[in-house]
Amino acid sequence: MFAMLMLFGGSFNPPHIGHRIIAEIAYDEFKPDRFLIVPSKNPPHKSLDFIANFDKRYSWCEKVFFEYYFEVSDIENKLPSPSYTIRTIEYLSNFDKNIYLLIGEDSLKNFHKWYKWEEILKKVKLVVYPRYFEEKKPYSVDFEYVKLESPIVEISSTDIRQRIKKGKTVKGLVDDKIIIEISKEFS
Numbered sequence: 001m002f003a004m005l006m007l008f009g010g011s012f013n014p015p016h017i018g019h020r021i022i023a024e025i026a027y028d029e030f031k032p033d034r035f036l037i038v039p040s041k042n043p044p045h046k047s048l049d050f051i052a053n054f055d056k057r058y059s060w061c062e063k064v065f066f067e068y069y070f071e072v073s074d075i076e077n078k079l080p081s082p083s084y085t086i087r088t089i090e091y092l093s094n095f096d097k098n099i100y101l102l103i104g105e106d107s108l109k110n111f112h113k114w115y116k117w118e119e120i121l122k123k124v125k126l127v128v129y130p131r132y133f134e135e136k137k138p139y140s141v142d143f144e145y146v147k148l149e150s151p152i153v154e155i156s157s158t159d160i161r162q163r164i165k166k167g168k169t170v171k172g173l174v175d176d177k178i179i180i181e182i183s184k185e186f187s
């Protein structure tokens with residue numbers, strides 16, 4: 001039986017308590033042997049105008065995902081850019097064969113636009129955390145995934161960056177340990 005690896009990638013610009021809740025609930029549900037938090041060096045499909053550099057986002061993730069069962073990984077800092085998830089998965093497949101990919105429901109909606117998404121589905125089991133997104137129209141996908149039964153968390157990094165810009169508090173929305181650093185970064 002292969003060890004189970006859970007992969008949770010993101011821009012984490014900055015990481016917020018929604019990310020933490022998602023990871024904790026997925027950990028509790030699956031109890032993977034390894035749980036990798038993977039900040040994206042150069043996230044595909046995202047404007048880089050407002051993105052903090054990789055080292056800062058990596059260090060914020062280390063502070064937020066501090067439990068022993070989370071490993072913050074810098075693999076996407078070493079792999080070629082843009083940080084296509086298939087590349088990360090192919091690299092990890094050299095070591096772990098039983099990979100679970102954790103994404104939010106907004107990412108599921110765009111999953112068919114990901115680079116080599118069908119290849120990804122051959123190599124991982126997809127786990128989806130529910131999320132509201134702007135378009136309320138129902139949508140369906142014709143591939144299998146596991147949807148976590150868990151509370152909707154209406155927090156986004158975009159909202160946090162905007163609140164900081166406007167001088168509003170982000171206490172409670174992000175881990176206390178990173179508030180000063182992210183306030184400097186995004187004000």
Ligand SMILES: Nc1ncnc2c1ncn2[C@@H]1O[C@H](COP(=O)(O)OP(=O)(O)OP(=O)(O)O)[C@@H](O)[C@H]1O
Nearest residue numbers: 010011012018103104107130131153155156157158
């Ligand atoms: N509140 C949330 N509920 C469910 N999934 C989420 C939530 N926030 C982030 N995610 C998921 O976590 C992963 C990484 O998200 P990301 O770092 O882009 O955060 P974000 O809040 O969506 O950022 P931004 O607002 O900058 O787009 C994605 O798969 C995303 O769908």
Ligand SMILES: O=C(O)c1ccc[n+]([C@@H]2O[C@H](COP(=O)([O-])O)[C@@H](O)[C@H]2O)c1
Nearest residue numbers: 009010011040043044045084085114115
């Ligand atoms: O591989 C792709 O084409 C792809 C397209 C969009 C997003 N992703 C990955 O999905 C994760 C969440 O992305 P984001 O942009 O919502 O932070 C992150 O690890 C990205 O690298 C990957």
